[in-house]
Amino acid sequence: MPEIPYMNWYPRDWRSDPRVDALEIPARYGYFEILNSIWLAGGVLPDDDKTLCAASRLTKKLWARHRESIMSMLAECRDGDTAGIPQEYLGSPMSATGVSQKRLLREYEKAANVLNAKSRGGKTLKRVLEDSYQDSTQDSSKTPRAIAEAKNTPIVPKGTVSDLVADRFGQFWEIWVRKDDRAPALKAFKAVVESGTVGLADKLVLGDLKSFDQRFERLMAGTDAVRDELLDKDKGFRPLGATWIRSLRWVDAGLVAQTDKRERMAWEDYT
Numbered sequence: 001m002p003e004i005p006y007m008n009w010y011p012r013d014w015r016s017d018p019r020v021d022a023l024e025i026p027a028r029y030g031y032f033e034i035l036n037s038i039w040l041a042g043g044v045l046p047d048d049d050k051t052l053c054a055a056s057r058l059t060k061k062l063w064a065r066h067r068e069s070i071m072s073m074l075a076e077c078r079d080g081d082t083a084g085i086p087q088e089y090l091g092s093p094m095s096a097t098g099v100s101q102k103r104l105l106r107e108y109e110k111a112a113n114v115l116n117a118k119s120r121g122g123k124t125l126k127r128v129l130e131d132s133y134q135d136s137t138q139d140s141s142k143t144p145r146a147i148a149e150a151k152n153t154p155i156v157p158k159g160t161v162s163d164l165v166a167d168r169f170g171q172f173w174e175i176w177v178r179k180d181d182r183a184p185a186l187k188a189f190k191a192v193v194e195s196g197t198v199g200l201a202d203k204l205v206l207g208d209l210k211s212f213d214q215r216f217e218r219l220m221a222g223t224d225a226v227r228d229e230l231l232d233k234d235k236g237f238r239p240l241g242a243t244w245i246r247s248l249r250w251v252d253a254g255l256v257a258q259t260d261k262r263e264r265m266a267w268e269d270y271t
Contacts, residue, residue: 005089005111007039019073027066030056031073035104042090043108044077044098052099074099084109085118120122161186165194168216175223177230178238192245193219206251222250 014020022027037055038045053063061248077100082090089112100196161169170187173182191197193215198206223244230238237246244250 003113004040004109008109009069023069023073024066026058026062030058030063031070033057034070034074035101038100038104041084041106041107043112044090044100047099049077052192071099073101077105081105081110085112086188088203096232108212116209155229162191165190168193168212172216172219172223174218176241176244177229178235180239181240181242185245188242188245192248198248206248209251219245219250220254222252222254225253225256226241226250 020031023031032054034045034055047056049067050062052071053060056063058066073159077098081100082105085108169186172189173179173185176185194212196210196215198205198210206215209218226249240245
């Protein structure tokens with residue numbers, strides 16, 4: 001068997017499960033150890049007392065006392081239940097049936113598929129991660145792919161941009177004063193302006209610019225406000241597009257430009 005897949009663990013779910021909470025301490029310990037053994041065994045353990053007793057790390061006397069409550073937490077597992085797990089990550093073939101735990105088996109299948117995709121060069125890793133994306137509070141209908149399909153919107157592959165982002169960036173690039181290094185500027189635009197991905201200290205600078213539209217509007221206003229000033233400088237002293245976007249200087253410049261515009265409009269009302 002190749003490398004054992006990593007195991008996700010959700011302490012909040014474990015502690016909030018009323019069935020787990022109802023177990024006596026020895027039974028809870030035995031159940032926990034059996035879950036670990038199931039994972040290490042490839043998702044399934046043989047359904048026999050000797051194996052399960054050893055997996056629980058309980059004494060024979062304690063196993064006999066708590067066997068029924070522990071087994072109520074597990075489920076019968078047949079060959080079909082492991083069909084989604086790559087063969088190399090399955091444990092020893094079962095002669096009949098085995099036992100597992102439904103959620104653990106789903107998590108093992110996902111982790112094994114991710115590891116298998118990595119070992120094959122990662123060509124299918126993105127799809128595997130999209131299909132297996134969830135935390136302890138999400139279900140399969142909340143994956144990025146399912147959400148996109150429900151909204152009838154295309155999934156934009158990593159490294160590409162949507163038509164909206166391309167159009168907005170094109171508007172910015174049209175007025176920007178330095179036309180070299182377009183690709184890094186687009187990358188910075190996508191990260192900072194579209195996604196709002198900035199450092200912790202920069203979050204204060206962005207202030208109330210919570211949406212893509214707000215950030216883009218401020219970027220355009222700020223860029224337009226300093227355009228003449230930047231054009232007066234030699235080309236080598238004009239910032240690159242990516243530098244201008246990441247520096248967030250456009251936030252304050254755009255605010256000043258918008259304030260001046262409001263003041264002019266207010267003055268015109270009285271003239």
